[in-house]
Amino acid sequence: MSTQYASKQSTYGNPSPGSRVDGWDENPIGRLQLTGAEAPLPEEEQSILDTVHRFSSEVVRPAGIALDRMSAEAVAAPDSPLWPVLQGYRELGLGLDLLMELPAEARARVLCLVMEELGWGDAGLAISLGTSMNPQLTAHEFGNQYLLDKYPETMLGCWAITQPDHGSDSLDVSKQAFHPQGAYGRPNCVVTLKHDRLVINGQFSAWVSNGTIAELCILYAPADCGEGADPERGCAVMVPLDAKGVSRGKPLEKMGQRALNQGEIFFDNVELSLDHLVAGPEHFKKAVYAKHVEANGLMGAIFTGTARSAFELALAYAHERKQGGVPIIRHQSVSHRLFHMFRKVEMARAITRRAVTYNYTQAVPALHVAMTSKVTATQVAFEVASEALQIFGGNGLTYEYPIEKILRDARASMIEDGCNELLAIKGGFHLVDPGLL
Known part of the structure; x- marks a missing residue:
C-alpha cells in the first residue's frame, strides 16, 4: 500500500456515517427471520407467530412423532397424545372469531403464518386442526348465523x-x-x-x-x-x-x-x-368453489412449513455430520443442494402468501391461484424432503431421524384435496378467457 493512499484512507473509500452499509461487518452476512426473508411483522402478528412456533415445537412435533409410530386405532383412542394437541391449540385462542375480526389482508397473513408453523411441526396434525374449522367456516361464508349459534367452534x-x-x-x-x-x-x-x-x-x-x-x-x-x-x-x-x-x-x-x-x-x-x-x-357450485379455494390455500401454507422443517433439519445435520474430515456442508455438492432447497421453500411461501392474500381481498377469489399455491407447495415439500433424506444418507432411512416421516407426509399431500394432476387441468381451464372463444 502506498504512503499516499494510506494517508487518505480516513477520507476516501469509507462509508459515510448513517449510510446503508455503515455498521456492516467486513464480511457481511444477512440473518433471516424464523420464516425466512420475512419483513418485520406488526407486534400482534409477531406474537402470534412466536406463540404458535413454540406450541409446534414443544407440543405438535413431539406428538406427531409419537403418533406416527402408533396404530391408527391407538391414534384415535381416548388416551392418545392427539387430544392434548387439539385441546392445546384450542387454548391458544386462534379461533374463527378472532380471525374474522382481522382485516382481510391481515387475516390472510395470520392464517399463512399459523398454518405454516403447524405444518412445520407436523403435517398431519396441521391438517387435522385446519379441517376442524371447516363446518363453522362454511356456515360463516354463507352467513348462516343459526348454525354458527347452534354448533360452537369448540366442536371438532x-x-x-x-x-x-x-x-x-x-x-x-x-x-x-x-x-x-x-x-x-x-x-x-x-x-x-x-x-x-x-x-x-x-x-x-x-x-x-x-x-x-x-x-x-x-x-x-x-x-x-x-x-x-x-x-x-x-x-x-x-x-x-x-x-x-x-x-x-x-x-x-x-x-x-x-x-x-x-x-x-x-x-x-x-x-x-x-x-x-x-x-x-x-x-352448490359456489360452495364447492369457496371450500376448494380455502382448502388449497391452507394446504399451500401447511406444506411450506413441512418443506421448511425438512430443510432446517438437513441444514443442521450438514453442520454436524463430518465426511472427509470436514462438516459435509463444506462439500460443494451439499451446499449447492441446500441452497436450492432453501430457494424452493422461499418460493412456496411467497406464492402461498400472494395467493391467499389475493383471494382474501377479492370479491370473487380465483380458484386457479389457490391451486397454484397447493400444487407448488406440496411438490416443493416432497422434493425438499427427498433432498434432505439424501443429505442424511443412510441415517435418513431410519426411525432415529424424522426425515423419512416427513418424506412420507409430503408424498401424501400431492394426492389429497385434489390430486395435483387434476388441479393443473382445472387450473388451466380457469385461465381460459370466455370472451376469446
Missing part, C-alpha cells in the same frame, strides 16, 4: 366430500377435467331434500380427515329433489355426528400423515331439519 369438525367411488372428481362439479366419454356415475351418498327436512343415505370414503373422531361434519353430496340425484346440483349440509343413523368405520392405516385421523362415515336415513342446509342445489 370434519369435511366429507370424497366418496368410495369418487375422489378428485368430486371437486370437478363443472366437469372441466372430465373425459369427453366420461360420466360421474352413481354417487355413494345422496341427500334427499323434502319440503320440511332432509334425509342422508350412503357413505363417504375412508379419506375423511377427523372422520372417526369429529363431532360435526360439513357434508358435500349430490342432492335428490325428487327427480334423482344430480352430481352437478348437490348440496352442503351441516351434520352433528351424534345424529341417529350416523356410524363410523375404523381409522385408516396409511403410509404418511399417520397422526391425521381419517376414516369412513356412514349415513342410514339420517334426518335433519332444513335449517342444516348450508348451500342448496342452486348454490
